Amino acid sequence: MSPLRFEIVAECSATGARAGILHTAHGPVETPVFMPVGTYGAVKGLTPRHLAEELGVRLLLANTYHLYLRPGHEVIRRLGGLHRFMSWPGAILTDSGGYQVFSLDSFREVTDEGVLFRSHLNGDVHRLTPESTVDIQLALGSDILMALDECPPYPVSHEAARQSMERTVRWAAQGYAHYRRRLEERESPEAPAWFPIVQGSMYADLRRECTRRLVELDAPGYAIGGLSVGEPRSVSLEMVEATMPLLPRDRPRYVMGVGLPEELAEYVARGTDMMDCVLPTRNARNGCLFTSQGRLLIKQARFRDDPAPPDPVCGCYTCRHFSRAYLRHLFQAGEMLYSTLATLHNLTFYMEIMRALRRAIMRGTLPEYLRAVRSMPA
RNA sequence: GGACGGGUGGCCGAGCGGUUAAUGGCAGCAGACUGUAAAUCUGCCGCCCCUUGCGGGCUACGGAGGUUCGAAUCCUCCCCCGUCCA
DSSP states (O other): OOSSEEEEEEEOTTTOOEEEEEEETTEEEEESEEEOBOTTSSOTTOOHHIIIIISOOOEEEEEHHHHHHTTOHHHHHHTTOHHHHTTOOSEEEEEOSHHHHHHTGGGEEEOSSOEEEEOTTTOOEEEEOHHHHHHHHHHHTOSEEEOOOOOOOSSOOHHHHHHHHHHHHHHHHHHHHHHHHHHHHOOOSOOOEEEOEEOOTTOHHHHHHHHHHHHTTOOSOEEEOSOSSSOOHHHHHHHHHHHGGGSOTTSOEEETTOOOHHHHHHHHHTTOOEEEOSIIIIIHHTTEEEETTEEEETTSGGGTTOOSOSSTTOOSHHHHHOOHHHHHHHHHHTOHHHHHHHHHHHHHHHHHHHHHHHHHHHHTOHHHHHHHHHTSOO
């Protein structure tokens, strides 16, 4: 029996998109779902109350590598686990550190055994293995653990991509075995889930092969990684299309690290149940607001006297109470309230898109919804 | 009244004979951002010219003269500002 019950409540016959419920130890999560990123155990600028009550977030992403370095997973374990540490009532998915293989490439060395990181904080050397990332994530107490994978840069040769993919598959088998051993040792009936990650760079044959081999593990859920590393968007979608049909229908599917607002529907239409991305939070802080009318670079001089809310059709706290002129002013002044208000808006925008997608799937109107979305301004 | 130290592009502040339209920083303007080394990063930032590639012209370092092939940089006088002594 899978540690993570995934209930599919509706399916779009035209596209194969699904609406479901992820039953976690920290409550049900309606899918398709967008997970805000809280790398260090916090979504920058927001309180858990904002997330849970204002935004309706039920599942957050945090990062194993970063929390392992600081404050340390043992500290978090002693303080009752990450949920309690950060006072988050919902569920948590932790990324394994695989993405840091990509983003911190100048600080690490990949070997067959795992990844050696030279801490970007103080230079200390740390080894992350398929097994140790499981143990760290168990210590954090996350609801969904991710396998250690190697996220290759773009572009890479087919041969390099194959070798990297092979390693990711080997690591997945090791990590999964370790995870299952640890579950057997546990007394608690509540078992977290563990997802392996499909790699293969931008080669459909490698993606398919990787998928077939990971499916043999019969894991609680599956992720597609290594996308949005600089490749054209059409290619990312092709890789998703190559992978999805081979994944078991009854397991949640997570496309990691995507995407732009206008892309969310594309992933969902291809069978994606879960996504995460730093764009709504990071771009918010950097002055880019996503709206129903496209991107708004709030720092632009044209908004100095603009009394309109960022998005006239948005019902978020920010749009109900504040003008573009005020937000621009806060941004220019470097006020931290700016980040809070902007992040609140962007995440509301993303959460609303996901709710609309789910509604469309439930009602059987996803094809119409897709047509409408595809004709909208970016 | 005297002795020092200063006056540099919107601001602060380097430069102290040529390669300096003038280092930096701030402010301003524009852009980027996709499992967060990111409240970060990149570009522009005197004016005018075919936006033609390291292009051309003009005006600039308190003011006015001077020395020099050449000055923000040296000299003279003047005007301001600061500190100290009267």
